Amino acid sequence: MATKIRLQRHGRKGYAFYQIIVADSRAPRDGKFIERIGSYNPNTNPATIDLNFERALHWLQVGAQPTDTTRTLLSREGVCLKKHLLDGVKKGAFDEAAAETKFQAWQTEKKQSLQAVKDHDREAVKAANKARLEAEKESSKAKADAIAQKKAALAAEAAKKAAEASAAEAAAAAEAEKNE
Secondary structure, three states: OOEEEEEEEEEEOOEEEEEEEEEEOOOOOOOOOOEEEEEEEOOOOOOEEEEOHHHHHHHHHOOOEEOHHHHHHHHHHOHHHHHHHHHHHHHOOOOHHHHHHHHHHHHHHHHHHHHHHHHHHHHHHHHHHHHHHHHHHHHHHHHHHHHHHHHHHHHHHHHHHHHHHHHHHHHHHHHHHHHO
């Protein structure tokens, strides 16, 4: 029986997530499978991969062939590298301690690069929020200035009318005094 490590689609239309499974190559995509070894959610940023590392490594070592997409996912998680290093140990290229050291160095480098990507994304979001806030402050300041100018014009017009009314009253009072 030829076994494949492949993705099994779940989720709704336009929002798919996948189970990483080991199945007979003749089985349908969403049909019968031998073992579920993880999940993959491409909808998050960065994509979330939950993988049973030991079982994935076991299936690769016994000859299961991953599809192109799952090979990429397994490589990203380090399963393919670990298999490669263990094959090197079997051939006598280096000992198991050296292989484990190389794998740990790769893992720390991978975590640092992933953290750098997350930090960069977080900083980009902060910068976008700050720019949007500044633009909003500018527009509200412009609106406030326009309202202040309108209020000043209305106050000046009201003061002018009040001055005219008081002048008219003063003239009427003066006229009334002359007539007395």
